[in-house]
Amino acid sequence: MRRPRRLLPALLAAAAGAAVACGGGGQREGFRVALVTPGSIADAAWNAGAYAGLGQVRDSLGAVVSHVEARTPAEQEEALRTYAAEGYAVVFGHGFEFQGAAERVAADHPNTVFIITSGERVRGNVAPLVFRLHEASRLAGLAAGALTRTGVIGFVGGIELPPIREAYEAWAAGAAVTRPGVESRFTYLNNFDDAAAGREAAHALIRQGADVLHHNADAAALGVFQAVRETPGTWIFGANADQAALAPERVVASAVIDLPRAILAVAREVKEGRFTPRVESFGLASGVIRFEVNPRARAALPDSVWALVVRVRDSIAAAAP
Amino acid sequence: MRDGQGGRDGRDGRDDPPSPSQPPQPPQPSQPSLLSLSAISKRFGPVTALDGVDFAVAAGEVHALLGENGAGKSTLMHVAYGLVAPDAGVVSVDGHPATIRSPRDARRLGLGMVHQHFTSVPAFTVAENVALAAGWPARPRENAHRVGELAARLGLALDPAARAGLLSVGLRQRLEIVKALAPGARVLLLDEPTGVLAPAEVEDLFATVRGFVREGGAAVLITHALDEALAVADRVTVLRAGRVTLSGPAAEQDHDALARAMLGTEPARHAPVLPSIRPAVVVRFDRVTIPAEAGRGPGARDVSLTVHAGEIVGVAAVEGNGQRELLRGAAGVLALARGSLDRTGEAVLIPEDRTTEALLPDLSLTENAALGLADRPGWSERGLMRWREARQRTAVLLREHDVRAPGPDVTARTLSGGNQQKLVVARALAAEPALVVAEHPARGLDIGATRAVHAELRRAAAAGAAVLFHSPYLDEVLGLATRVVVMTGGRLVEVGAGAGREEVGRVMVGSKVAGQGSKDAGARP
Amino acid sequence: MITGFLAAAVRIASPLLLAAVGEVVSQRGGTINLGLEGAMLAGALAAALAAGGGGAEAGLLAAAVAGLAVAAIFALVAIGAGADQIIAGTAVTLGAVGLTGAVFRTAFGSAGTGPTLPMLEPLAVPGLWRMPLIGEALFRQPLPTYLAFAAVPAAWWVLFRTRWGRALRAAGEDAASARAAGVPVRRVRGVAVLAGGLLAGLAGGSLVLAQVGTFAEKMTAGRGFVAIAIVVLGRWHPVGALAAALLFGALQALQFVFQAMGLDVPYQLFLMLPYLLTLLALAGAVGRVRAPGELGRGERGTGSGER
Amino acid sequence: MSAPSTFDLRPLTTSALALAAGLVLLAAGLAAAGHDPAAALGAMWRGAFGSWYAFTSATLLRATPLIVIGLGFALALRGGALNIGAEGQFYAGAIAATWAAFQLGALPAPLAIPLTWLAALAGGALWVLVPVVLKRRFGVLEVISTLLLNFVAEALVSLMVQGPMQEPAGIYPQSAPIPAAARLPLLPGTRLHAGFLVALALAAAMAFLLARTVWGFRLRAAGAAPRAAELIGRVDAGRFAGVALLASGAIAGLAGALEVSGVSYALYQNLSPGYGFTAIAVALLARGHPLGIVASGILFGALEAGAGAMQREAGVPSVTVYVVEAVVILAVLLADARGRSTPAVAGA
Secondary structure, rough: OHHHHHHHHHHHHHHHHHHHOOOOOOOOOOOOOEEEEEOOOOOOOOOHHHHHHHHHHHHHHOEOOOOOOOOOHHHHHHHHHHHHHHOOOOEEEOOOOHHHHHHHHHHOOOOOOEEEEEOOOOOEEEEEEEEEHHHHHHHHHHHHHOOOOOOOOEEEOOOOOOOHHHHHHHHHHHHHOOOOOEEEEEEEEEEEEEEHHHHHHHHHHHHHHOOEEEEEEEHHHHHHHHHOOOOOEEEEEEEEEEOOOHHOOOEEEEEEHHEEEEEHHHHHHHHHOOOOOEEEEEEEHHEEEEEEHHHHHHOOOOOOHHHHHHHOOOOOOOOOO | OOOOOOOEEEEEEEEOOOOOOOOEEEEEOOOOOOOEEEEEEEEOOOOOEEEEEEEEOOOOEEEEEEEEOOOOOHHHHHOOOOOOOEEEEEEEEEOOOOOOOHHHHHHHOOOEEEEEOOOOOOOOOOHHHHHHHHOOOOOOOHHHHHHHHHHHHHHHOOOOOOHHHHHHHHHHHHHHHHHOOOOOOEEEEOOOOOOOOOOOHHHHHHHHHHHHHHOOOOOEEEEEEEEHHHOOOOOEEEEEEEEEEEEEEEHHHHHHHHHHHHHHHOOOOOOOOOOOOOOOEEEOOOOOEEOOOOOOOOOOEEEEEEEEOOOOEEEOOOOOOOOOHHHHHHHHHOOOOEEEEEOOOEEEEOOOOHHHHHHOOOHHHHHHHHHHOOOOOOOEEEEEEEEHHHHHHHHHHHHHHOOOOOOOOOEEEHHHHHHHHHHHHHHHHHHOOOEEEOOOOOOOOOOOHHHHHHHHHHHHHOOEEEEEEEEEOHHHHHHHEEEEEEEEEEEEEEEEOOOOOHHHHHHHHHHHHHHHHHHHHOOOO | OOHHHHHHHHHHHHHHHHHHHHHHHHHHOOOOOOOOHHHHHHHHHHHHHHHHHHHHHHHHHHHHHHHHHHHHHHHHHHHOHHHHHHHHHHHHHHHHHHHHHHHHHHHHHHOOOOOOOOOOOOOOOOOOHOOOOOHHHHHEHHHHHHHHHHHHHHHHHHHHHHHHHHHHHHHHHHHHHHHOOOOHHHHHHHHHHHHHHHHHHHHHHHHHHHOOOOOOOOOOHHHHHHHHHHHHHHOOHHHHHHHHHHHHOOOOOHHHHHOOOOOOOOOHHHEEEEEHHHHHHHHHOOOOOOOOOOOOHHHHHHHHHOO | OOOOOOOOHHHHHHHHHHHHHHHHHHHHHHHHOOOHHHHHHHHHHHHHHHHHHHHHHHHHHHHHHHHHHHHHHHHHHHHOOOOOHHHHHHHOOOOOOOHHHHHOOOOHHHHHHHHHHHHHHHHHHHHHHHHHHHHHHHHHOHHHHHHHHHHHHHHHHHHHHHHOOOOOOOOEEEOOOHHHHHHHOOOOOOOHHHHHHHHHHHHHHHHHHHHHHHHHHHHHHHOOOOOHHHHHHOOHHHHHHHHHHHHHHHHHHHHHHHHHHHOOOOOOOOOOOOOOHHHHHHHHHHHHHHHHHHHHHHHHHHHHHHHHHHHHHHHHOOOOHHHHHHHHHHHHHHHHHHHHHHHHHHHO
């Protein structure tokens, strides 16, 4: 009876010993940066961009990096806490939903910087990165208002998250400037995966008269591009990345977030000891948010419209804090 | 178990020669055999089902294969039909050794089989079932036509478009025969085809079989009813425990010799009818109407019946004539639509289908016993089960009722059918009910187990319970009951005390015509 | 307007129909396959992997093979070993989600943007496609849509006009009787499940090759489960499945129309609509219709002796 | 435990072998994809059992909803109903619990917490009431109806966090944090909340209910052989199946409450990564036995916790662990089927 009873603790001890010996990946030295995404990094947009940024942090700063996807609040807090406990210098929580968890974790781990992309406030060593993508979406709206023949424009969103709603509202407001009385429609898919649904949503908008579309639906937006490709006389504005390649003749421009650039910048500050917790907000002025015009579709709009877009862009950039 | 009968049958108490009473004789058919099986052996695990059996049937003859349950009759025919692969022996068709690995092979060689249980797909039409069994192409219209013609040629009224699941039992049996013959069978194997038929239906069936044989076919009739075998067969072969104990022309056999060959000892006679004393009324039906369970059949209509303590009332009926509703109404598991039913004391039901209606096959015997007894003191207390005590009580139950089981912890599935039924009966009687309702309590049991179950019911009646039971076998009803009633088209007919087989059978058949006439008419093409 | 709506309904319905027709065949044999979602997802990924190098037609072929392979795993466990069908199907779908995710990331790099793939272009039936109202919806569609519609009479013919189909239905209604008639019950069920997997794989492939031109993780978004509901709503009949798939497609298309109309109603209500109405239809139209007798019972129900 | 039958070690062995099969397959797949299997599996072990913190805050924390939902699923299964809609009922319970937490936040914790549980139980039961009624009244298979309602629940929780229950600023699709009085106490030094004790207590209660009580016995009988239970046990088997389904929905709802009050402290759209489906596997692996569900829930919690560590340390996508889970389930099914088919011959 005795030996089996001792076996389990022995096993556990051995395992724990092994764990300590291996030291959680082996390296405790050096500058270490972690990224926690709320979904798969194969989403062609939001998470993929952050992961690319992590790669740049590794390559440019020589940092040891790690990534994990954490889909639920339970997993998200666990991921933040684990990285902090392992002594990571910077942990990126990639989405507003990390804010609460990061604040709870940060209280116990003052030596780790927690960066919440799309976060809302500073709490101790928790600081948000705010992306004013809506500034670029507003420019897209300006162009769209000038472009639409029907006076109806459409927007396909994944889940109604704050940055996505802001992008939609800026887009609609922009269009109203160049085309007063423009009718602006939107559809939400309630996910970021279902590309076929994205296509149907776009088609439904097109049937309602929309001839210029914009989106913020990550992988599901691939279907929106397909709808535009197969419907003559429609235009689309990309989001998150320069998406001109998805429909070279039909993408007018893209509202781009250069996530890698932002992530790299923050990580560098921390590495160099310059970082102070603040609301770091990136707009058009920073170059992180950009409005990339597709050269092949540029002729679709008169120069006067492009001049207006540039003027507004510059004034937004100038007004930036 | 097989030598359990006492000396109740005093009439011709001769000394028996030790069994087998006669040495096996090789079959000597008058003409070349259509089907012959020689030296067939088959084991299932430790059990020897067939041990060097020879059997043959020639064109133009009906060959009865007799034996009690478990003697190997069905296994032998399954070997011929490709459902069971023999360990040794040769199957020949038309004098040539044949390889029969599946029913399909068997059909190709001209064999057709009517199984003990119906093997029609209930959701299929008659024509579809026949086409499936015969392997015809799936052309509904053509098949319906062919089936209509075939049925007409056999003299069987059967609507090819009717759904098999909605047919009466007699019609389903006809369908089974048409299915067996449709591929052009020359040898017809019938596995206990008469079990659920009324006497008149049995006569129809035999007429069909004789007609088939007259035209050059051969038929094998598996049965355990001696009279049937003697009435219809040209030859008989008796199997006992996997060996042939007797084989020869039917004309040379008598009832007792066959019985000895089957059982090894002098057969039992029907129990004498006990004089029924009528002390107390246990159940009184007063103009009770109970609708049919699945909306099929007439249900029980306007039935009045009184059952007294100590009585064993047997309900004779052809399937689907309302006896099920009558019995389940008495047991309190079906609601009345009209009328009143008074019952003093508790009722227990012994349902027809052991495996799905009476037992929890994957649970232990203790739990199975508890299913009917959980409420009783000693089994539970204040909402909690007393499993330790329940287990002891179950062990006692098993012992007292001769349920052969390794112990109360094994699952019910592992018991043989007879032991399962003994458990069901033991559990029912352990509740000391005022009324025992038993639906075909000997279904699928061999003679030994059947006797044990009958004895239990008699004991219960002797101890003061009222017993109400049904069996599709008229002989069983007559043998066990102290009083016989007939259900016919949903109505109950009392038959006079001492009524014989013929008389009861006539009432049953009359009922059939009355109760199902419309269905029969509708079934004609 | 209506033309476009109908075309949308047909587009949404066609992958569902493909999968549902296959599942009708499978369920007619008595097997309910919740691994359908997994087979679709595997088909979608296989289509994306193969179409990149071999073109859209190769993609479609690969999708069918992948669906078949996933169904084979299900068949092995649920029919070969007679295990619980619901649980085996759930496990197969779970495994397919994991496997497609892992393979996709390995194949296209961890941050892989879905590749842009060659697609199956709409094939217009000359003349017919210009018919008013329904022309666009029925006669100017990519290959998989025609396959879906062709699968309906084909499945009907196989089920009701061939010996094999009759044997399958017998196995699905009453396995013991089917066996007595010489039907190799497990084999016909297995083949039916494989056929269902093949069609589900095609359905997944059609999402990639005929609808969006790329793969995304979890892009089937529950369509395999919806297809199973369609089978029930369609009363286990290919034509019923056609009607039910079109109904669901129309409800889903309507949902998008309502959203696009800019009504001041929370969009989530529209998202619920197709599922709620499907439930209603189930309650109203189908409740009392009998499922195949052996559905979901596997060997448990049929193996045990006297019935 | 199941009444008088003796404890059988065989299921334990098959489960262990199945797990081994899954891990071996994983290792082979990782090697094929160019990962270092030893490093990945080592990371997995560390993530799940490597420290007291990992064991409690990763493994047991994840195990909690799996155990609770698995218990509910098993209860329904043993009563004769298949509940594929736990995911939806979980969300219904989470919504109800969040709502209750705001109504009751002023009460002291010992009052507020049980009341939020009550609300969650009601929410889950309400969500499964539709399938129960559809089955009893219209004969609609609960497999289909519970499944369809998952989609509806997803939309409903989205509606809630962007509508009536959205945080006061009206920006984020989540509720405001629930009051402190409605939050569950934590095991000091870890993130493991008292909900784990609830899961253990529920398992013990269910084991007792099924094995020792007359009601539990009748439920099992009704699930195992409904006709026999009706005719011999004189119980309404359909009603038992309905009650079991309702109870399983309520329990899945309770899991939602535990997640909100013990982990997320607010209602989110993505509260569950598919607990409702994984819990089916958890219940199966334990053959529906309550105490076994605790063990298999911890196993699956460990697998998923390990998957996170595997991604953190070895860069292996965490979804890969689903393949392991699937292999475990399928292997157990195969082994079970084999075990079942052998004694069946004896009855002849």
